[in-house]
Amino acid sequence: xxxxxxAAGRDDANRLRLGPAWRDRQPLAEHAARGPVSKRIIVGYxxxxxxxxxxxxxxxxxxxxxxxxxxxxxxxxxxxxxxxxNTGLQTACLLLSSFTCGVASIGAQTRRGSWFxxxxxxxxxxxxxxxxxxxxxFAGLVARGAGPTRSAFLSAFFTLVGCHGLHVSAGLxxxxxxxAQVFAKGYRADILRRMLCFxxxxxxxxxxxxxxxxxxxxxxxxx
Amino acid sequence: xxxxEQERDLTRADTVPGYDVLxxxxxxxxxxxxxxxxxxxxxxxxVSFFIARxxxxxxxxxxxxxxxxxxxxxxxxxxxxxxITTGPDNTNNVLALAFGxxxxxxxxxxxxxxxxxxxxxxxxxxxxxxxxx
Numbered sequence: 001x002x003x004x005x006x007a008a009g010r011d012d013a014n015r016l017r018l019g020p021a022w023r024d025r026q027p028l029a030e031h032a033a034r035g036p037v038s039k040r041i042i043v044g045y046x047x048x049x050x051x052x053x054x055x056x057x058x059x060x061x062x063x064x065x066x067x068x069x070x071x072x073x074x075x076x077x078x079x080x081x082x083x084x085x086n087t088g089l090q091t092a093c094l095l096l097s098s099f100t101c102g103v104a105s106i107g108a109q110t111r112r113g114s115w116f117x118x119x120x121x122x123x124x125x126x127x128x129x130x131x132x133x134x135x136x137x138f139a140g141l142v143a144r145g146a147g148p149t150r151s152a153f154l155s156a157f158f159t160l161v162g163c164h165g166l167h168v169s170a171g172l173x174x175x176x177x178x179x180a181q182v183f184a185k186g187y188r189a190d191i192l193r194r195m196l197c198f199x200x201x202x203x204x205x206x207x208x209x210x211x212x213x214x215x216x217x218x219x220x221x222x223x
Numbered sequence: 224x225x226x227x228e229q230e231r232d233l234t235r236a237d238t239v240p241g242y243d244v245l246x247x248x249x250x251x252x253x254x255x256x257x258x259x260x261x262x263x264x265x266x267x268x269x270v271s272f273f274i275a276r277x278x279x280x281x282x283x284x285x286x287x288x289x290x291x292x293x294x295x296x297x298x299x300x301x302x303x304x305x306x307i308t309t310g311p312d313n314t315n316n317v318l319a320l321a322f323g324x325x326x327x328x329x330x331x332x333x334x335x336x337x338x339x340x341x342x343x344x345x346x347x348x349x350x351x352x353x354x355x356x
Binding site for chain 1: 244245246247250253254257258260261264265268271272274275276285286289290292293296297300301304305307312315316319320322323326327330331333334335338
């Protein structure tokens, strides 16, 4: 064992699993005091890895959009199409829903049903409003002849923003599932871990939306 | 998950002490942290939307300002909503995030760099059409 490993190992309470060889070299008392890492931390880590892979997938869509943003094929550009008032409303909905989702997590951890169900319901309404605004925007664009088949720019736009919208829609279904599971099974350890994953998912969607409204809408209108 | 495993879950204390059951003080601290995050994110969002339309600043600086504001807001979300912090039980999460950021950076800058060069070096389309004739 190198000096570096020894130094890193001593104050790292975060190793997922200690190999047998490693365990044998640790002083017994120290190991016993630390114990295995909780399942909750391992589940959160695994789900975080999935979310990062999802973010990497989105980065490919962002790269595609950035390459194709100028290829309007004589059609309308973002400056003519985007309505920042609509985007601002969408942003407000998603940001507030991220906050209420956090409140719902705390409600579940404090076993307060009114907080949990109330905050989850508000989160659902805000998420549904976001999807509604996006659907209205898409329908308006298609009606103006600026559908995904009009130009490479619009294909990339509908793919990127639509993919985020699909994620939010899936999140809404998951949200309802979580409410039903807590209702049917109570605040069990495994249900609370699923709630943790749902919270991570929902907050990550908001992070991706920050990139979407900045790169697509604000830069599209500003430049 | 099998039934016996679920039962074990229920009886065994497999959670971080004080996490799955919060007392009043911890819950208030959690709400406070969420409120700070909401406030900062709202502020950064409003500044972003204002900067995008304004004529007060030098125009070429606007995309740079927007990018900086967006990255700052993502940081706010990571810390106050996802709770990815530098605490000892978060080291693996931070390392995974760093790797994810590296891949995202490679994918986006690599694509833009390569496609810009291809675009600059490609023969104009009407020349290609003439050669095919």
